[in-house]
Amino acid sequence: MQAIDFVAPTSVDEAISALAAGSGMARPLSGGTDLIAQLQEGRLALDTVVDLKRIPELMAISINSDGLTLGASVSCHSINNNQAIRDAYPALIDSTHLIGGTQIQGRASLGGNLCNSSPAADSIPNLIAHSVTCHIAGPNGRRTVPVEEFCTAPGRNVLENGEFLVALEFPAPPANFGAAYLRFIPRNEMDIAVVGAGASVVLSDDGGTIQSARVSIGAVAPTPLFVQEAGDALAGQPVSEETLAKAADLARDAARPISDMRGTIPQRKHLSGVLTQRALRIAIDRARGTKTVDELGRLNGHG
Amino acid sequence: MASTKQNGTANLAANGQNGYRVIGTRPVRPDGVDKVTGRAVYAADVQMTGLLHGHVLRSPHAHARIRSIDTSKAEALPGVRAVVTAADLPVAEDKIEDLGEGAINLKYLSDNILAHEKALYHGHAVAGVAAINPHIAEEAAALIEVDYEPLPPVMTVDDALADDAPILLETLRTDSMGEIGSEQTNLASFFRHQRGDLEAGFTDADLVVDRTFRTETVHQGYIEPHAATALYSADGQITIWTSTQGSFAVRDQVCEILQIPVSRLKVVPTEIGGGFGGKINVYVEPVAVLLSQKAGHEPVKIVMSRADVLAATGPTSGSNIRVKIGVDSNGKISAALAELYYEAGAYPGSPVGAAANVSLAPYAIDNLQVDGYDIIVNRPRSAAYRAPGGTNVAFAVESVVDELAEKLGMDPAEFRILNGARENDRRPDGVQYARIGQIETVEAIKESEHYQSPLEGNYRGRGIASGYWNNWGGQSSATAVLNPDGTVNLNEASTDIGGTRASIAMQLAEAMDIDYEQVKARVVDTDTVSYNDVTGGSRTTFATGLAAYNLGQQLKKEMKRRLAEHWDVEPSGVSYEDGVFSAGGESLPFVEAADLVQEEEPLMASSTVHPQDFGPGFSTQCVDVEVDPETGKITILRYTIAQDVGKAIHPSYVEGQMQGGVAQGIGWAINEEYIYDDEGHLLNASLLDYRMPTALDLPMIETIMVEVPHPAHPYGVRGVGEVNIVPPAGAVANAVYQATGVRMDKLPISPANLLEAMWAKQAEGAAELVPGDD
DSSP: OOOOEEEOOSSHHHHHHHHHHTTTOEEEESSOTTHHHHHHTTSOOOSEEEEOTTOGGGGOEEEETTEEEEETTOBHHHHHTOHHHHHHOTTHHHHHHHSSOHHHHTTOBHHHHHHHTOTTOSSHHHHHHTTOEEEEEETTEEEEEEGGGTEEETTEESOOTTOEEEEEEEEOOOTTEEEEEEEEOSSSSSOOOSEEEEEEEEEOTTSOEEEEEEEEEESSSSSOEEOHHHHHHHTTEESOHHHHHHHHHHHHHHOOOOOBTTBOHHHHHHHHHHHHHHHHHHHHHHHTTOSOHHHHHHHTTOO | OEEEEEOSHHHHHHTTOOSOSSTTOOOOOTTHHHHHHTOSOBGGGOOOTTOEEEEEEEOSSSSEEEEEEEOHHHHHSTTEEEEEEGGGSOOOOOOEEEOSSSEEEHHHHHHHHSOSSEEOSTTOEEEEEEESSHHHHHHHHHHOEEEEEEOOOOOSHHHHHSTTOOOSOTTOOOEETTEEOSSOOSEEEEEEEEESOHHHHHHHOSEEEEEEEEEOOEEOOOSSOOEEEEEEOTTSOEEEEEOOSOHHHHHHHHHHHHTOOGGGEEEEEOBOSOOTTTTSSOSSHHHHHHHHHHTTSOOEEEEOOHHHHHHHSOEEOOEEEEEEEEEOTTSOEEEEEEEEEEEEESSSOOTHHHHHHHHTTTBOOSSEEEEEEEEEOSSOOOOOOSSTTHHHHHHHHHHHHHHHHHHHTOOHHHHHHHTBOOTTOBOTTSOBOOSOOHHHHHHHHHTSHHHHSOOOSTTEEEEEEEEEEOOOOOOEEEEEEEOTTSOEEEEEOOOOSSSHHHHHHHHHHHHHTOOGGGEEEEEOOTTTSSOOOOSOTTOHHHHHHHHHHHHHHHHHHHHHHHHHHHHTSOGGGOEEETTEEEETTEEEEHHHHHHHTTSSSOOEEEEEEOOOOOOOEEEEEEEEEEEOTTTOOEEEEEEEEEEEOSSOSSHHHHHHHHHHHHHHHHHHHHTOOOOBOTTOOBSOOSTTTSOOOOGGGOOOEEEEEEEOOOTTSTTOOOOOSSGGGSSHHHHHHHHHHHHHSOOOOBSOOOHHHHHHHHHHHHHTTOOSOOOTTO
16 A cells, blocks of 8 residues: 555535645545555555545534434444434434444444445445435535435446535435335345345325335445336335335346346345345334334344 | 263273363463463564565466566665565475375475466465565565466366366376376376275165265465564574464475475464464465575565465365265165365365265265365365365265155164264275264264254254264474472473463373463474474374373373482382372472472473374264245354264363364355356455354354263373364255255355255245245
8 A cells, every 4th residue: 555645624625625636636535444445455546535524514413303414424333323313214224233343333434335336335225215315515516416316337426526425415204204224145244235225115194005115226236226116116005015026026127236256146136126025114114113223223133 | 052971981980090180171271361462472463673574476367377577677666675486496396295284296385385387376476575664565566577378267177177178287197096197187186995895785775865066165264364474594594483383384394495404494483363274384484585585684574465365375175076875775874985076276185085084984884985086276275174175075975864864764863873983984995993982973962952952933944964084193292391389381382273282281280180270381483392293183182282191291200200219219119199299108299399309400301292093083063044035045043063072171172173163164054165257366355255154143052072082092182173164064054955945066055056046946846945844
C-alpha cells in the first residue's frame, strides 16, 4: 500500500474543495471498511483520502414526524443503539446488524455501503424497500436521487467526480407499514449475500389487505434491483401465501444473476423467490405488529 | 457433555500403572498467561536490529513456461536490498530424500520454493525481494518483469489422465509398484493392495453397492500465516526463526535445498498458531536465507498474506473415489474394492498411500482390493492435513456402508459392530492390529444418550460414521535438568500445537512422582537437543512423552544411586514411594533429595527414542442435521464423537483435539472448497470466500473418550490428534440422506450442491422428499 494524503474537512464545502484538489485520485472516506481493504489489496490507487466523519451533517441523525434523515457517515452501531430508529424503522436494523461484526459496525456506515455500490450490499435492497432519497453534494451544488436509481453497475453509481453522498432521507412510515431484509449465506456469519431481499408493505387497517408494497433483490444483477412489478402485483391483494408466491415468482423472473464462486444462476434465481416470499412474510408480521425487531434479529442470527 | 469410558484398565493395573498422581488431571497450560496477555512470540512478532522485509512475487498463471525474469527495475528501486530468483538456488537434481514426512524429490522441493522453468500453479513463487519496509518490497516485486508463456491448465484427475493432457513435469514417469514407465505422464504413481479372492467375494454377495465420489481441495486453515526471519551471518552461520511443526524438518529441508551442512543452520521455533500438517513443508524460509545473504547479512523477515497462504501453501488433495462393497445375507462384508485417485498438486506426493490404509480399516474384510493413484495437477503442492487423505476416503466408504445397512434394514451401528475390525484383523495393506478400540467406539455411540434419543421434525436426519488413523512413533529427543529446589527443566523439541508441553511434562511428573507444577517444559531450538521429528502423525504425546518417561526413570535411578552412597547402602535398598526416598530407617522427601544429591555433582538426563510400536486410533461419530429444503442449507443440530484415546493424559486437551477435528471435518463436509476459474486461477483465496465454519455454525461438540490403553506405552497413550477428522464428512452425508432422501456423491455438501441434488432427485420423479422422522 502506497503513502496517501489524509484530509479531514469539517464542512461540506471544505470537503468539496478537498475532493476537487485530488484531481480524480481522491476519494471520500467514512468507515473505510471497504475503501481501506481495497487500498490494501491493491484494487484501488489513490493519492488523497477525504475523511467525512468530522462534518456534522454527515454524522447527524434527525428523526421526527416527517421521517428520518441519516448522515451518510453515521455508523451502523449508532443506528443499532438509537431507540427512536429501532421503533420507527425496525427493519433497518436487519441490515445494520448484518454488516460486519460488532467492531466493524462501529465504523461501517449505510452511506458507505451504498456508495461502494456492490450488487450484494446488505443495506441497499432495504433502503429501496424504505423508499429512501439520497442527498448528494458536489462542485455543482446539491441534488437528490431516489435510492433505486443510485447504483449503475458493480462498484459504480451516479456520483460525478467530486460529488459525495451527504445524507439518506427516509419518509415517515405510514400506518400499518412493515419491512424486512433477509439474505442467504452458506455460513451463519462472515459472508457475502448469495441473494438478498428487501420488502416493505402497507396494510389495510384490518391487516387483511396489502395496500402497497415494494420489493428489491440483491446479488442477482449488476446493481441491486427494484422489482416494481412485484410490488404492483401485491397492491390491493389480500394477504395470503398465494399472493406472496406470485410476488416471489416475479422477483425470480426479474433476477438476472451470474454464476460465480458465491452462487450459481439457478440457485440465485430460486433464492430470489424464496427470500422475497420470506421477507414479505416478516414485513407483514411487522406491519401487523406481531413481531418485534429483536425477535426478528434473532431470526437473522443476531441476538 | 463429556464422558470417559474405561476399557481394559485391568491391563494397566497389572502393569502397576494405575492410580495416577498427575495423569488424567487438568492443570493449566504453561503457555496460557503469555497467550492471553499477547506476550507469546509468534513468527511474525520476531524483531531485531536492521530487520529487512521480504515479499514474494507469485505466478498469475496456473501453468506457464518462464521464458525470462528481469529484476533490474526492482533492484533499482530505492530501499531495495536484494532480489532473488530460482537462479540463486543451487542447481537441484532429481534426488529422493526422506525428510521425516515421506520421500521427496529434491528437485521438486527446490522448484516449489522458487519456480525454475515453469510456474505450476496460480500463486507459485517466482522471485523474492528484500527492502527496508514491506511496502517498498511489495512495490519492487511488482516491478519484476516475468515473461510467461501460458500453457493450458490441468486442474483435475480427469484433466490430468485425459489422453491429450498437457504434461506438467517433463521428466515424470509413472512408478507402478516399483516399475517405472517410459511415457511422459501426469500419473506419478500407482499401487494396489489386495488379499483374498475379490471376484468370489462379490459373487457370493447378496447385495452390492458400487458408487463414485468427488471431493474438492481443502486447506488446513491454521489461523497464523506462515512467517520466517532468517539471518545469514557474515561468518556463514545461519539462524531461522519460524513457525513450524518441526524445527528439524525445517533444518533438513533448507539444508538440502540450499546445499549447506546442518551444522551451519540453527532453527528456532516460535509459538505456532496452528499447523494441522500444513506447517511441515518450508515455503518462505529458504527465500529469506537467500535474501539475507544477498542483502549483506542483514536479517530478513517474510510474512505471508492470507491470500498467499491459501494460494501457495499445502492444501490437501481433491479426489475421485470409487467404492464397491458386497455383503452376504447375514450382512457380513464379503468383498470390498476401493479405487482412489488423489490430486497431489503440482508435484507428486498426495496422501493417497495413507488414504488406502484408512479406507476400509474399521472393517474385517477377507477379500479386498485397494488401488491408489497419485496424480499431479496445476494446484499447489499438497501437504499433510490432519489424518492426511482420510476424510476423503472415509466419506466414500462410510456413505456406501450406510447405504448397505439401510438396504439390509440394519441399524448402522449394528452393521459396524458385526463387521468391525478387532485385534489380529488386518488393515487394507496387511498390517495386523494389536489391541484396538474400533468396536468400543461404535458401542459408545450406540449406547450414547444422543443416539438413543429420538430425533423429531421434518428435514431432520441422523447419521453415523467411523474412521481410522494409523498414528506414528517417530524420533524424539529430550533432556531434563534437576534443579536443587526440586523442580525439573524439561527441554524438548516437539512444537507444542495441541498442548504437548503440558502432556509431556505430566508424563515426566508422573514418572518421578512429583507435581506437574514442578516440571517446566520448554520447546528448544535445533542446536540444543538431538534430532526430533515433527509434531505430526499424532505422535508427540506418545513418543516425546515416552522420552519424558525415560528421563524420569533415569533421574530417579541416579538419585537413588547417589542417596545410596550418601546413606551407605546398596542402590537396590533405596525405595521411592509417594515422593519420599527411604532406606534403612533414613528417608528424604524429593525436594530435599534434589538438593542433597547435587552437592557434589549436578544431575541431568537425556533420552532419545524411536518407538516402532505405536497404537492406531479409531473414532465413531453421530450427527443430527436439519436441512432447509428451500435453500439447501444444513444446520448441525447436535454432534457426538467417541474416540479411542488410549489413555487421556490431559483430558481437556484430548477433548479439544476431538472437538477441533470434528469442527474441521464439518467445514470440509459442508462448505470448504478451492474454487478455480477455467484458466486455473484460484478465486477464493480469502477466509471470506474459503468458508471455514465460524463459532455460529457449530453446536457444542460432545465428546466420549473411550480409553483402550495402548499396550506398548507405559501409560497406554495413543495418538489422539487426527482420527477425529476422518468420520465427519461421512457422518454428515449420512445424516443429510436421512433428512432429505438425497445421497450426496460429492463434497462439499454446500447449499448450492445440495439444492441441485434435491432438484435432480425431484426431477427423477422419485418420491417426495423424505421427511426426517420417517
